[in-house]
Amino acid sequence: VTAVDVPSGRPAALATPEPGDPRLARLSLNQWTVRQWDLREAVEGCARAGVPAIGLWREPVAAAGLREAVARVADAGLRVSSLCRGGFLTAGAAALDENRRAIEEAGALGAATLVLVVGGLPPGSRDLAGARAAVAEALARLAPEAGAAGVRLALEPLHPMYCADRAVLSTLAQALDLAERFPAEQVGVVVDTFHVWWDPEVFAQIERAGERIASFQLADFMTPLPADVLLGRALPGDGHIDFPPLVAAVEAAGYRGDIEVEVFNADVWAADGDEVVATMLRRYVESVT
Amino acid sequence: VTAVDVPSGRPAALATPEPGDPRLARLSLNQWTVRQWDLREAVEGCARAGVPAIGLWREPVAAAGLREAVARVADAGLRVSSLCRGGFLTAGAAALDENRRAIEEAGALGAATLVLVVGGLPPGSRDLAGARAAVAEALARLAPEAGAAGVRLALEPLHPMYCADRAVLSTLAQALDLAERFPAEQVGVVVDTFHVWWDPEVFAQIERAGERIASFQLADFMTPLPADVLLGRALPGDGHIDFPPLVAAVEAAGYRGDIEVEVFNADVWAADGDEVVATMLRRYVESVT
Numbered sequence: 001v002t003a004v005d006v007p008s009g010r011p012a013a014l015a016t017p018e019p020g021d022p023r024l025a026r027l028s029l030n031q032w033t034v035r036q037w038d039l040r041e042a043v044e045g046c047a048r049a050g051v052p053a054i055g056l057w058r059e060p061v062a063a064a065g066l067r068e069a070v071a072r073v074a075d076a077g078l079r080v081s082s083l084c085r086g087g088f089l090t091a092g093a094a095a096l097d098e099n100r101r102a103i104e105e106a107g108a109l110g111a112a113t114l115v116l117v118v119g120g121l122p123p124g125s126r127d128l129a130g131a132r133a134a135v136a137e138a139l140a141r142l143a144p145e146a147g148a149a150g151v152r153l154a155l156e157p158l159h160p161m162y163c164a165d166r167a168v169l170s171t172l173a174q175a176l177d178l179a180e181r182f183p184a185e186q187v188g189v190v191v192d193t194f195h196v197w198w199d200p201e202v203f204a205q206i207e208r209a210g211e212r213i214a215s216f217q218l219a220d221f222m223t224p225l226p227a228d229v230l231l232g233r234a235l236p237g238d239g240h241i242d243f244p245p246l247v248a249a250v251e252a253a254g255y256r257g258d259i260e261v262e263v264f265n266a267d268v269w270a271a272d273g274d275e276v277v278a279t280m281l282r283r284y285v286e287s288v289t
Numbered sequence: 290v291t292a293v294d295v296p297s298g299r300p301a302a303l304a305t306p307e308p309g310d311p312r313l314a315r316l317s318l319n320q321w322t323v324r325q326w327d328l329r330e331a332v333e334g335c336a337r338a339g340v341p342a343i344g345l346w347r348e349p350v351a352a353a354g355l356r357e358a359v360a361r362v363a364d365a366g367l368r369v370s371s372l373c374r375g376g377f378l379t380a381g382a383a384a385l386d387e388n389r390r391a392i393e394e395a396g397a398l399g400a401a402t403l404v405l406v407v408g409g410l411p412p413g414s415r416d417l418a419g420a421r422a423a424v425a426e427a428l429a430r431l432a433p434e435a436g437a438a439g440v441r442l443a444l445e446p447l448h449p450m451y452c453a454d455r456a457v458l459s460t461l462a463q464a465l466d467l468a469e470r471f472p473a474e475q476v477g478v479v480v481d482t483f484h485v486w487w488d489p490e491v492f493a494q495i496e497r498a499g500e501r502i503a504s505f506q507l508a509d510f511m512t513p514l515p516a517d518v519l520l521g522r523a524l525p526g527d528g529h530i531d532f533p534p535l536v537a538a539v540e541a542a543g544y545r546g547d548i549e550v551e552v553f554n555a556d557v558w559a560a561d562g563d564e565v566v567a568t569m570l571r572r573y574v575e576s577v578t
Contacts, residue, residue, distance in 0.1 A: 159450065228513075
């Protein structure tokens with residue numbers, strides 16, 4: 001039992017799945033789950049544990065160098081389930097150029113999708129409708145460019161507690177209303193359990209989303225939330241979310257892509273990376289398969 | 290300028306409104322905004338400042354004694370805009386008796402409404418649908434009893450960050466779906482700006498709510514949230530919410546009742562009560578009138 005393996009009310013799986021276990025065929029490790037690792041360590045950690053896909057973040061990719069990142073991922077035979085993240089489209093014109101760089105990087109990495117966290121209210125502003133309109137305008141500029149680069153943008157509705165400072169898109173319904181203005185191959189949505197589990201419409205909106213589901217991310221919701229609410233994400237089984245019905249709904253909607261585990265959690269980051277990955281494998285199998 | 294009078298980007302009103310100012314005619318001080326005061330002090334503070342209504346909480350009412358609370362409020366000529374709170378209906382059968390006591394108290398105090406915070410997931414449970422069904426069942430028992438006692442129950446959708454531990458009702462739409470099963474004079478809803486401001490449907494649902502609006506509460510949403518996220522509420526003007534459009538929407542929906550300022554905030558609780566009330570009057574006039 002490791003520091004991060006404290007199941008709450010759910011029996012622990014008997015054993016950590018071995019590399020090659022067919023139950024792991026769609027598992028992706030989001031790189032920020034093991035922020036204690038740099039890109040090389042994360043790629044090697046996936047290979048050791050038999051995780052076939054990885055969700056990358058732009059910062060560690062930049063730290064390694066894009067060309068080296070591309071080579072390492074290819075050498076390890078990993079799929080890149082997503083690149084996190086573009087967005088912050090409420091910040092004005094500079095955001096467009098930053099997103100164009102992110103689209104380029106996603107293309108180079110062969111990422112299935114570029115996740116967009118759309119941004120919160122501009123500093124000092126209380127104009128939520130205006131911020132949402134700015135997101136739509138910026139997306140109209142970026143979507144065709146992403147399409148031309150073979151990159152799919154994925155709008156991520158964030159939990160409403162981040163509406164002011166991180167994302168003025170708070171529900172799947174709202175994200176789909178916006179995504180549906182564009183071709184499905186250009187703009188999809190992210191279903192992240194942590195952000196949407198509370199939503200009384202979550203099952204109806206997952207069904208509606210269908211082929212718009214571009215990314216599926218797993219994290220549990222802890223209470224009490226930690227002092228930094230960004231770090232309230234936990235490994236599946238450590239919080240309040242009932243995963244199997246959500247997994248089944250995403251499956252029923254037709255999603256067949258990778259399933260990322262994306263946890264931001266100070267205790268997880270303080271633990272040994274290989275132990276985190278081993279715990280993740282057990283929790284994933286319990287929750288998903 | 291007091292410790293709690295730090296307007297963020299909004300000009301301060303020139304002067305604190307005096308008792309008798311017609312702009313204060315619908316203002317109610319929710320007692321928990323000045324938790325540093327006991328019931329006697331809160332009633333006297335309202336009288337000094339010319340606040341014509343008060344939102345009471347059961348705990349300080351019990352501390353004063355119900356009979357004394359009734360007498361003090363009557364002697365001061367205050368309206369009781371609400372009693373906070375009943376609810377926690379997911380906790381099982383014991384909750385019913387507790388709510389019956391709350392209904393009795395609301396009736397004795399002449400409270401316009403009894404606010405219900407419906408409760409989160411039972412300990413160890415991940416059955417969100419089951420918890421919501423339990424709320425509906427308990428409400429079906431309590432609503433006619435409240436009606437018979439002349440007390441209106443008000444379902445309060447809480448911000449989704451409290452879904453797990455405080456309220457499995459998270460949106461106005463969801464609260465209205467439930468309230469509409471009962472006569473409007475038995476069950477209404479609370480519109481609390483802190484809880485609903487982020488909702489892309491908030492204006493549509495306020496319009497839909499119409500005569501179901503049983504209570505209207507003002508608090509601003511701060512970032513970063515404090516370590517105890519229950520205390521993320523701020524005086525209007527100190528956070529991210531644009532109040533006038535929400536106030537106008539509630540008005541357009543036909544609500545003519547009192548407007549409570551309900552702030553849970555460690556800095557506000559540490560300040561002098563009269564200064565808090567004076568700041569509240571200025572912010573209220575800026576935000577509402």
